[in-house]
Amino acid sequence: MGKSITLGAGAKTNPVEFRAVDKHEPDWFYDLRKAGWEFYHDSPLPSRTVHLWRYTDPSMFVVERPEDSKHILPVIPDKSLTGKRKMSDRYSCFGYNQSDRQTVTQMDDKSRGGGVIFKDLYSGLRENPELVSGYLGGLAGYDFGKFEALNLALWNSGYLVYIPDNMILEKPIYLHRQPTGGLSLFRLLVIAGMNSEFTLVDDYSGQDDRGGGLINSVVEIFAGDVSKVRYVNFQRLGNADKISMTVRTKAGRDSEFKAVYAGFGGSSAKINAGTVLAGRGAASKMSGVIFADGKQRMDYHTGHHHVSGDTYSDLDFKVILKDKGKSAYTGLIRIEKEALNCNAYQENRNLMLNPGTKAESIPELEIMTDQVSCTHGATMGPIDQDMIFYLKSRGFTEAEAVMTIVEGFVETTLKNMPEDFSREIREKVAEKLES
Amino acid sequence: MADKKILFSIRDIHVSVEGKEVVKGVSLDMQGGEKHAIMGPNGSGKSSLANALAGHPNYTITSGEAFLDGKNLLEMDATARSLAGLFLAFQYPLAIPGVTVANFLRTAMKAKFGGDEEKLRSFRKELKSRFELLEIDNSFATRYVNDGFSGGEKKRLEILQMAMLKPKVAILDETDSGLDIDALRIVSNGINASATSEDSVLLVTHYQRILNYVKPDKVHVMMDGKIVHSGGPDLARQLEDQGYDWMKPDNAEKVEA
Numbered sequence: 001m002g003k004s005i006t007l008g009a010g011a012k013t014n015p016v017e018f019r020a021v022d023k024h025e026p027d028w029f030y031d032l033r034k035a036g037w038e039f040y041h042d043s044p045l046p047s048r049t050v051h052l053w054r055y056t057d058p059s060m061f062v063v064e065r066p067e068d069s070k071h072i073l074p075v076i077p078d079k080s081l082t083g084k085r086k087m088s089d090r091y092s093c094f095g096y097n098q099s100d101r102q103t104v105t106q107m108d109d110k111s112r113g114g115g116v117i118f119k120d121l122y123s124g125l126r127e128n129p130e131l132v133s134g135y136l137g138g139l140a141g142y143d144f145g146k147f148e149a150l151n152l153a154l155w156n157s158g159y160l161v162y163i164p165d166n167m168i169l170e171k172p173i174y175l176h177r178q179p180t181g182g183l184s185l186f187r188l189l190v191i192a193g194m195n196s197e198f199t200l201v202d203d204y205s206g207q208d209d210r211g212g213g214l215i216n217s218v219v220e221i222f223a224g225d226v227s228k229v230r231y232v233n234f235q236r237l238g239n240a241d242k243i244s245m246t247v248r249t250k251a252g253r254d255s256e257f258k259a260v261y262a263g264f265g266g267s268s269a270k271i272n273a274g275t276v277l278a279g280r281g282a283a284s285k286m287s288g289v290i291f292a293d294g295k296q297r298m299d300y301h302t303g304h305h306h307v308s309g310d311t312y313s314d315l316d317f318k319v320i321l322k323d324k325g326k327s328a329y330t331g332l333i334r335i336e337k338e339a340l341n342c343n344a345y346q347e348n349r350n351l352m353l354n355p356g357t358k359a360e361s362i363p364e365l366e367i368m369t370d371q372v373s374c375t376h377g378a379t380m381g382p383i384d385q386d387m388i389f390y391l392k393s394r395g396f397t398e399a400e401a402v403m404t405i406v407e408g409f410v411e412t413t414l415k416n417m418p419e420d421f422s423r424e425i426r427e428k429v430a431e432k433l434e435s
Numbered sequence: 436m437a438d439k440k441i442l443f444s445i446r447d448i449h450v451s452v453e454g455k456e457v458v459k460g461v462s463l464d465m466q467g468g469e470k471h472a473i474m475g476p477n478g479s480g481k482s483s484l485a486n487a488l489a490g491h492p493n494y495t496i497t498s499g500e501a502f503l504d505g506k507n508l509l510e511m512d513a514t515a516r517s518l519a520g521l522f523l524a525f526q527y528p529l530a531i532p533g534v535t536v537a538n539f540l541r542t543a544m545k546a547k548f549g550g551d552e553e554k555l556r557s558f559r560k561e562l563k564s565r566f567e568l569l570e571i572d573n574s575f576a577t578r579y580v581n582d583g584f585s586g587g588e589k590k591r592l593e594i595l596q597m598a599m600l601k602p603k604v605a606i607l608d609e610t611d612s613g614l615d616i617d618a619l620r621i622v623s624n625g626i627n628a629s630a631t632s633e634d635s636v637l638l639v640t641h642y643q644r645i646l647n648y649v650k651p652d653k654v655h656v657m658m659d660g661k662i663v664h665s666g667g668p669d670l671a672r673q674l675e676d677q678g679y680d681w682m683k684p685d686n687a688e689k690v691e692a
Contacts, residue, residue, distance in 0.1 A: 385492060390529040392513035393489050394596065395546035408533025
């Protein structure tokens with residue numbers, strides 16, 4: 001095809017070649033990737049003076065010569081299941097993805113018969129180009145940010161999830177992303193049809209702590225009008241992994257989008273989660289349960305952007321810190337001038353289990369109209385000693401008292417989750433408390 | 436009563452809070468089955484004594500002794516004191532958000548009585564009957580402990596815990612405060628039904644009215660960190676009529692003179 005280009009900042013010292021994936025690569029996709037590639041090379045590192053990057057050094061996510069990695073191009077077709085991972089009847093759709101090796105997708109009969117499209121993203125853009133080209137990069141495009149641009153240029157594994165109008169899936173869609181060290185560039189595109197209803201669990205779990213990998217993930221979710229989408233982002237990577245992840249959702253008219261972020265893994269996690277309330281009457285509820293121990297650093301940013309009127313957003317982020325764990329939480333609420341009669345709530349609570357932990361909580365409000373109702377709040381501190389005494393006076397040991405209080409602390413947030421996964425999160429919390 | 440042994444005995448207890456002495460030598464003996472009341476004006480040290488005996492870390496017992504059924508309480512932390520049979524009904528019960536009443540009680544019962552299947556079954560049955568006793572709605576079980584509870588609901592939950600945990604010695608710290616007349620009757624019934632003829636109850640209160648329902652064998656008056664007067668049930672009524680002032684040591688002298 002002769003698609004190649006020498007470019008970028010690197011050109012001064014080390015010319016690099018931007019390659020086509022293969023001869024079947026559509027032009028629009030090549031152009032999109034190329035734009036991402038150029039943006040990645042040309043854009044400076046994000047400034048540490050802005051809130052978004054104040055607490056995490058962006059240089060840890062820079063990939064010097066990504067083109068040198070031969071597995072880096074998205075050439076991973078849907079392979080047949082080789083008995084490695086089996087679809088469970090707990091799920092409507094099941095995806096297993098070992099970063100640079102293979103991507104497996106399976107569906108139950110109801111999903112297949114109902115017209116659900118669930119496949120690896122590269123197959124999706126070749127087989128469903130009119131669908132994918134309309135959405136890919138629409139929320140986190142080539143100029144969204146340096147690391148999102150890198151992802152767009154070179155993602156090496158991804159999923160396409162399309163749920164048709166009026167389709168209701170009772171069982172969750174479960175995606176297991178398993179990075180295998182080195183560099184993993186994950187991408188997920190979700191298109192929820194009008195009046196559709198489903199839960200998607202996006203589970204990042206590392207197998208071990210050997211070496212540690214660099215993970216860059218971008219998720220785009222288009223929640224159609226009147227849809228009800230629940231998204232669970234479960235991050236339990238290995239303790240040496242570093243992850244930067246961006247999730248963007250566009251919520252349509254009268255849609256209801258619920259997102260849960262459970263963050264437990266990685267040595268450093270930089271997560272940027274945002275919902276654009278694009279359609280009138282859209283509602284977004286975002287919650288988080290984050291637990292940092294050892295020397296972990298969790299840096300979660302959330303954003304609710306009210307573009308249309310009569311929209312509602314609610315954010316409830318719980319952070320638990322132990323040992324020398326650190327958390328920086330920044331939460332933006334932006335309400336446009338035209339977006340009248342919006343309600344926006346934001347609350348971040350930090351429980352610091354011992355001295356030596358560190359928590360930051362920064363609310364950012366950009367409200368262009370006065371016809372709104374908006375509240376925000378943050379708390380941080382140790383467990384109330386009177387609560388511990390109360391439980392001890394009922395025969396609880398000190399450890400049982402702490403466990404009970406911490407479990408209660410996250411319980412109000414876990415109510416929004418599918419039972420299977422809330423149980424796993426409870427177990428994860430207990431495991432970290434006991435370690 | 437004379438042949439009953441002393442169940443709860445405290446000797447010359449001194450308590451400090453942040454270096455300030457608030458209880459200045461209190462002694463008390465209670466036999467099994469007895470109910471005593473400690474009355475006194477605000478700031479007399481009643482609640483400090485109650486919290487210190489239960490093992491609150493902010494209330495330091497600087498000297499004195501406390502024995503429950505022969506066991507030295509002061510060598511134990513709050514957990515061990517509870518398991519030894521001491522119970523404190525809090526004046527201001529704490530909210531534990533996210534923890535349901537049922538789970539909370541189950542853990543407490545398991546700590547005290549062990550947690551095999553049979554006990555768990557009888558736990559449910561017993562909880563139901565105690566709900567009835569205290570006129571508590573079943574939905575209580577799934578609510579979070581004291582979270583958003585009214586004052587009266589909190590006090591009922593305290594007495595529910597007393598009923599379930601069956602302490603040998605229950606110290607009830609102003610359990611009557613904030614209760615209307617119906618709630619006071621219900622809570623008092625709960626106290627009377629929970630304490631067996633073997634158990635002792637120490638009522639800490641500002642007012643006499645709960646003593647109309649929970650009849651004390653002895654009444655002690657505490658002022659400025661000390662018990663200044665002890666007597667029978669009539670003493671409470673006298674206090675209700677005349678207030679505490681006449682009992683202040685300097686006033687007492689004037690009366691005598």
